[in-house]
Amino acid sequence: xxIKEQLLSLKPYQPGKSIDEVKKxxxxxxIIKLASNENPFGCSxxxxxxxxxxxxxxxxxxxxxxTNLRTTLANYLRVSPEQLLFGxxxxxxxxxxxxxxxxxxxxxxxxxPTFPQYKHNAxxxxxxxxxxxxxxxxxxxxxxxxxxxxxxxxxxxxxxxxPTGIYxxxxxxxxxxxxxxxxxxxVLDEAYYEYVDASDYYDALELIKNYHNLIVLRTFSxxxxxxGFRLGYGISNPEVIKLLEPTREPFNNNSFAQIAGEAAxxxxxxxxxxxxxxxxxLQLFYQFCQESGLHYYPSQGNFILIDFKVDSDKxxxxxxERGFIVRSGNALGFPTSVRVTIxxxxxxxxVIDQMKAFLQQNVGNTIS
Numbered sequence: 001x002x003i004k005e006q007l008l009s010l011k012p013y014q015p016g017k018s019i020d021e022v023k024k025x026x027x028x029x030x031i032i033k034l035a036s037n038e039n040p041f042g043c044s045x046x047x048x049x050x051x052x053x054x055x056x057x058x059x060x061x062x063x064x065x066x067t068n069l070r071t072t073l074a075n076y077l078r079v080s081p082e083q084l085l086f087g088x089x090x091x092x093x094x095x096x097x098x099x100x101x102x103x104x105x106x107x108x109x110x111x112x113p114t115f116p117q118y119k120h121n122a123x124x125x126x127x128x129x130x131x132x133x134x135x136x137x138x139x140x141x142x143x144x145x146x147x148x149x150x151x152x153x154x155x156x157x158x159x160x161x162x163p164t165g166i167y168x169x170x171x172x173x174x175x176x177x178x179x180x181x182x183x184x185x186x187v188l189d190e191a192y193y194e195y196v197d198a199s200d201y202y203d204a205l206e207l208i209k210n211y212h213n214l215i216v217l218r219t220f221s222x223x224x225x226x227x228g229f230r231l232g233y234g235i236s237n238p239e240v241i242k243l244l245e246p247t248r249e250p251f252n253n254n255s256f257a258q259i260a261g262e263a264a265x266x267x268x269x270x271x272x273x274x275x276x277x278x279x280x281x282l283q284l285f286y287q288f289c290q291e292s293g294l295h296y297y298p299s300q301g302n303f304i305l306i307d308f309k310v311d312s313d314k315x316x317x318x319x320x321e322r323g324f325i326v327r328s329g330n331a332l333g334f335p336t337s338v339r340v341t342i343x344x345x346x347x348x349x350x351v352i353d354q355m356k357a358f359l360q361q362n363v364g365n366t367i368s
Contacts, residue, residue: 010123014331028323033341037301042225046263051256051260063255066258069262083236083237087232088230090189100246102122106127106128108155110130111131111139111161112132115156145179150183155185156189157176157186165304166299174202184213188215215236217234225264229254231260281342284349294307302341304342312334
C-alpha cells in the first residue's frame with residue numbers, strides 16, 4: 001500500500017491502562033483513576049435524567065447540525081449559532097482545523113511540551129512543525145512570534161497548558177494577537193477553561209470579536225463530566241466556521257451526546273460545585289509538595305504536574321501497584337514528573353498517602 005510516508009514513523013495514540021486491566025493484573029478490587037483529567041464527580045444529574053427521558057430513534061441518524069444543542073450553547077455563550085463548530089470531542093475539531101489548513105507547503109507553530117494532538121495531526125498532513133520550548137512551564141509567546149513566517153498557517157496555544165496547568169494572562173494574549181499576521185489562524189485551546197479562577201485571565205469570547213483569525217476550543221469532557229460522550233466545539237467568527245465546516249464529518253455528534261450536552265449546560269450550579277472542589281483539592285497537593293520539597297506548577301486546570309526527581313515510570317508503577325492510575329511524565333515531556341488529576345477529597349488524600357510512602361521508600365524523605 002502507498003501509505004503516506006509520514007505515517008510510517010507516527011505512533012497511534014496509546015491510551016493508559018483500563019481500570020479492569022489494572023484490577024486483573026495486580027489482583028486489586030478498587031482502582032482510582034487519576035490519569036486522564038476526567039471529572040471525579042461524574043456529570044450533572046440533569047444529564048442522566050435527560051438521557052432516560054429521551055426518545056429512542058436508534059435507527060435514525062442524529063441531527064447533523066446539532067440544532068437544539070447549538071441553540072442552547074449559543075444562547076449560553078451569547079454568540080450566534082453560526083459561530084459554533086461541533087466535534088466528536090475537541091480532538092476532532094483539532095483534526096478539522098489541521099485537515100483544512102495544513103499541508104506540505106505550510107508550517108505550524110506550537111509550544112513543547114503541550115497537548116500532543118496538535119503535532120500528531122500536523123504530521124499526518126505533512127506540514128512543517130515548529131516547536132518552541134516552554135519557559136518555566138509557560139508558553140514562550142515571543143519565541144513563537146519569531147518563528148512565524150509567510151508559510152505559517154496555524155498557531156496552537158493551550159491555556160491553561162496541558163500538562164503544566166499554566167495559563168496565559170490577558171496582557172500576554174493581547175500583545176501576542178496584535179503581532180500575529182492576519183493570514184495565520186490562532187487556535188486557543190481552552191479545554192480547562194471552566195476551572196480557571198485567575199483574576200487576570202482573558203475573556204476569549206471578547207477576543208473573537210476583535211481578532212477574526214482566532215478560534216477558541218472548548219469541551220464537555222472535563223468539568224461537565226461527559227468524556228464518554230465525545231463532545232467538543234470551536235467558537236469563532238462565522239466566516240472562519242463556514243470555511244472549516246466542509247471538513248467536518250456528517251453526523252459527527254451522536255444523539256446522546258447532543259442531549260447530554262444540552263442538559264449539562266443548564267446545570268451551572270454543578271459546574272461551580274466541581275470548580276470549588278477542584279481548587280480545594282489542588283491546595284492539598286500544594287501543601288504536600290511544599291512539605292516534601294517537590295517542585296510543582298501552580299495549576300489552573302484539574303490536574304497538577306509534580307516533579308519527583310526520579311524516573312517518572314518508577315512513581316507511576318509504584319502507584320499503579322497500589323491501585324492508583326496517574327500519568328507518567330515520560331509521555332508528556334517531563335521525564336521525572338507525574339501528572340495527577342485532582343480527584344475527590346478521599347481520592348486526593350489516598351493518593352497523597354501513597355506518594356508519601358514512595359518518597360519514604362525511594363528518596364529517604366520523611367513527611368509528617
